[in-house]
Each structure stands twice: as structure tokens, then as C-alpha cells.
Amino acid sequence: xxxxxxxxxxxxxxxxxxxxxxxxxxxxxxxxxxxxxxxxxxxxxxxxxxxxxxxxxxxxxxxxxxxxxxxxxxxxxxxxxxxxxxxxxxxxxxxxxxxxxxxxxxxxxxxxxxxxxxxxxxxxxxxxxxxxxxxxxxxxxxxxxxxxxxxxxxxxxxxxxxxxxxxxxxxxxxxxxxxxxxxxxxxxxxxxxxxxxxxxxxxxxxxxxxxxxxxxxxxxxxxxxxxxxxxxxxxxxxxxxxxxxxxxxxxxxxxxxxxxxxxxxxxxxxxxxxxxxxxxxxxxxxxxxxxxxxxxxx
Amino acid sequence: xxxxxxxxxxxxxxxxxxxxxxxxxxxxxxxxxxxxxxxxxxxxxxxxxxxxxxxxxxxxxxxxxxxxxxxxxxxxxxxxxxxxxxxxxxxxxxxxxxxxxxxxxxxxxxxxxxxxxxxxxxxxxxxxxxxxxxxxxxxxxxxxxxxxxxxxxx
Numbered sequence: 001x002x003x004x005x006x007x008x009x010x011x012x013x014x015x016x017x018x019x020x021x022x023x024x025x026x027x028x029x030x031x032x033x034x035x036x037x038x039x040x041x042x043x044x045x046x047x048x049x050x051x052x053x054x055x056x057x058x059x060x061x062x063x064x065x066x067x068x069x070x071x072x073x074x075x076x077x078x079x080x081x082x083x084x085x086x087x088x089x090x091x092x093x094x095x096x097x098x099x100x101x102x103x104x105x106x107x108x109x110x111x112x113x114x115x116x117x118x119x120x121x122x123x124x125x126x127x128x129x130x131x132x133x134x135x136x137x138x139x140x141x142x143x144x145x146x147x148x149x150x151x152x153x154x155x156x157x158x159x160x161x162x163x164x165x166x167x168x169x170x171x172x173x174x175x176x177x178x179x180x181x182x183x184x185x186x187x188x189x190x191x192x193x194x195x196x197x198x199x200x201x202x203x204x205x206x207x208x209x210x211x212x213x214x215x216x217x218x219x220x221x222x223x224x225x226x227x228x229x230x231x232x233x234x235x236x237x238x239x240x241x242x243x244x245x246x247x248x249x250x251x252x253x254x255x256x257x258x259x260x261x262x263x264x265x266x267x268x269x270x271x272x273x274x275x276x277x278x279x280x281x282x283x284x285x286x287x288x289x290x291x292x293x294x295x296x297x298x
Numbered sequence: 299x300x301x302x303x304x305x306x307x308x309x310x311x312x313x314x315x316x317x318x319x320x321x322x323x324x325x326x327x328x329x330x331x332x333x334x335x336x337x338x339x340x341x342x343x344x345x346x347x348x349x350x351x352x353x354x355x356x357x358x359x360x361x362x363x364x365x366x367x368x369x370x371x372x373x374x375x376x377x378x379x380x381x382x383x384x385x386x387x388x389x390x391x392x393x394x395x396x397x398x399x400x401x402x403x404x405x406x407x408x409x410x411x412x413x414x415x416x417x418x419x420x421x422x423x424x425x426x427x428x429x430x431x432x433x434x435x436x437x438x439x440x441x442x443x444x445x446x447x448x449x450x451x452x
Contacts, residue, residue, distance in 0.1 A: 006440075082421050105416040105438025109423055124414045126439055189442055 006127040021291035035064035041094035042068030054285035117296035132164040134288040138281040145172040154220035156186040170199040309344035315363040317385040323356030376400040415439040
């Protein structure tokens with residue numbers, strides 16, 4: 001079965017093929033009715049705006065139809081149905097299932113019980129491969145993916161997008177710079193695994209010292225709930241804030257990405273600078289997800 | 299046979315069944331747990347713990363009457379007793395003797411320590427771990443168990 005569960009299941013040539021396909025779609029080289037008559041089931045058991053809407057938009061642009069549920073309360077899971085049963089039932093209604101679920105490994109389980117392809121749209125603190133693909137796609141719009149220097153800033157302990165992106169970038173020989181508050185560092189298991197595979201990783205305590213080395217600055221949200229009180233949150237958040245002054249010390253080709261939603265991590269004054277690519281990144285969710293739907297459904 | 303007779307002072311020879319020898323000292327009860335033998339199962343079991351062994355210092359021995367363990371059952375034992383040897387006994391004689399090999403996949407043997415893992419819910423699945431040199435890797439949530447494997451046995 002042609003599932004897309006984790007970016008780690010994809011070899012580099014497969015990632016390149018998906019990104020190439022997304023680029024062709026972006027330049028309007030695709031068949032608008034390619035998925036006419038196909039049905040996409042969107043099972044979102046956790047809140048989502050961008051991921052859900054961009055999958056729906058992607059399906060609509062390819063001529064297909066989307067059906068789905070938005071929350072546990074609105075589904076039979078509220079009656080105690082297992083995810084396995086839900087998946088068995090829904091795979092009888094649709095040609096592909098897109099799943100977001102609070103439990104890690106939920107998409108892997110869904111893949112075992114589904115008779116149609118499953119795309120993981122985020123499983124708890126686990127994997128979110130379509131986000132990683134659109135992150136890579138956005139970088140590739142500005143520079144080749146090979147041998148670049150990428151700064152990962154923010155909550156690198158719980159931030160699943162940063163983990164997946166770090167793994168994917170390691171396939172392209174990237175050098176990683178990590179900048180995170182104490183206690184929210186990239187987990188040692190990930191650092192060790194990446195280093196064992198030959199990836200160079202440098203940890204920094206101050207973003208202003210690392211900025212001049214970066215081609216890409218990937219910013220993630222620092223979640224308030226990780227801190228004991230608001231004042232300690234604001235203290236940490238302010239020291240990791242990306243401002244025009246900070247970016248003025250960066251390379252000309254530096255780009256700033258953020259999976260969104262952002263809170264205080266990026267000064268709104270950055271939005272209009274040439275570095276800012278996060279809204280473009282969000283928009284790229286559509287062509288990248290179109291490429292994923294075409295891959296699993298054709 | 300002579301040696302078996304001496305051990306008989308501790309635990310008697312069995313007519314038919316399985317003798318698991320050279321278990322790491324103190325791990326006999328965990329071995330029984332791994333192969334699914336609990337106080338509620340019907341097998342007659344003899345256990346000797348911390349017996350002197352020239353080969354591994356202190357060892358445990360388990361004898362299970364009237365049950366011949368399959369290879370996949372005994373291989374799970376390798377996780378906690380890699381030097382164990384398995385003797386299949388028929389009519390008091392050793393019919394077959396074999397070592398244990400660590401399997402590449404463990405299904406339903408170890409509980410994932412990640413409370414957020416889907417395998418720790420009421421879903422109709424068993425935990426699945428691949429056995430890697432650095433530890434056990436959960437095939438659902440990617441968690442790695444690198445220490446205290448017995449503490450995670452189901």
C-alpha cells in the first residue's frame with residue numbers, strides 16, 4: 001500500500017520526485033481533472049487550519065472531492081470506537097485517508113488497517129511528512145538543498161516539524177545549527193543519530209552569534225504551556241525573537257521559515273523583508289499536497 | 299546424565315518438556331513471564347535460581363513439564379538471557395539442544411514507555427519493536443528503549 005507515514009520512510013530520490021512534481025504543479029503543468037471521481041477522507045482528531053484546508057484545496061484543484069470529520073466529538077470515536085475500526089470503515093468510503101491524531105504512531109496503525117492509502121497529517125508529537133516536504137520545497141525555491149547551513153530556532157524538544165526537517169536535511173548534507181532555550185534542546189537521541197550519519201550539528205546559546213552562518217533560519221513556536229508561569233515564558237520568548245536588526249547580520253540569501261501559527265517569535269516588521277518566506281511556505285502546502293495526492297492515488 | 303542427577307537435588311528431572319539452562323542469575327521469573335507462563339497457567343514448573351555455573355558464574359534453570367517451547371518463544375528469552383540454552387526432553391533424554399537468538403522483531407513482548415504511543419491505548423494491536431544494536435525501536439512511535447528492558451516486559 002502506498003502510504004506516506006513518515007519522512008523517514010522516503011528515500012532521497014522519492015523526496016526529489018515529489019518536490020519536482022510540486023514544482024511542475026506550481027507552474028500549472030498538471031491535469032486539473034486528474035483525480036475526478038476520487039474521494040479524499042480527512043480525519044482530523046486534533047485542531048488544524050492550514051493542513052486541513054490545504055489538503056482540501058489540493059484535492060479540489062485536482063478535481064476530486066473531500067469528506068471528513070473535524071473533531072473527536074463529532075465522530076464515532078466519541079462513542080468509544082477504536083481508530084482501527086474507524087479506519088476500516090472509512091477506507092470503504094474513500095480512495096485515500098488523511099489522518100491527524102493526538103497519539104504518536106496513529107498513522108502507522110491506520111496504515112495497517114486501511115485498504116486505501118493513508119497520509120499522515122500529524123500524529124501527536126510524532127511525524128508530519130507533508131509539512132517537511134513543503135519546508136524542503138520552500139527552501140528549494142531559493143537555493144539548492146545540498147550542503148546548506150540551517151539554523152533551527154525555538155522549541156526543538158517537542159517541535160515535531162524541526163525533528164522531521166533535521167532528518168530530511170541530513171539526506172542533503174546540511175549543516176545544522178540549533179538554538180533553543182534550556183530544557184527545550186533537540187533530544188540527544190536525535191542529535192546522536194544525525195551525527196552518527198555524518199551530519200554536522202553545532203549548538204548555540206545566542207542566535208545573534210549564529211545568524212551570519214545561516215542560509216535558512218527555521219523558527220518554531222515556543223509554547224507557553226512548557227513554562228511554569230507567564231513571566232518566565234516572556235523572558236525566554238523575547239530572547240529568541242527574530243527581528244530586522246538580528247537579520248541585518250545575516251547572509252544576502254538567508255531565508256526565514258516558520259511552520260505557523262507564530263506568536264511572538266517573529267517581529268511583524270520582518271514580514272515585509274526579503275528574508276521572510278513563511279507565508280509563501282504556507283501557500284506551498286497546496287502544490288506539495290497535490291503532488292502527494294497524485295502519488296498515492298494514481 | 300550424572301549431572302542431571304545432581305541437579306535433581308534442587309529440581310527433579312522431567313520426563314517430557316523443556317529445560318532452559320544457563321539463564322542469567324536472577325532472571326528465571328522474567329524468563330517465565332516472557333514465554334507467557336504465569337501463576338494461572340497449568341504447566342508444572344521447576345525453578346532453580348543462583349545455581350553455581352562454571353560457564354556464567356551464577357545461573358538460573360527452569361524446567362517446564364509437558365511443553366516443548368517453539369523457537370520463536372525461546373528466542374524472546376535472548377533479550378534478558380543471551381547465553382541461555384534450551385533442551386527439549388523426551389522420555390528423560392535430551393532430544394534437542396539449542397541456543398537462543400535475538401529476534402529481529404518483538405511483537406507483544408515489551409510495552410512502549412511513551413505514554414503518547416498508540417500501542418498504549420485500547421486499539422486492537424500488539425506492541426511492535428525492532429531489535430537494533432543500540433536498543434529496541436518502537437515501530438509505532440519511534441521511541442527507543444536502551445536500558446531496563448525487563449522493566450518494560452508486558
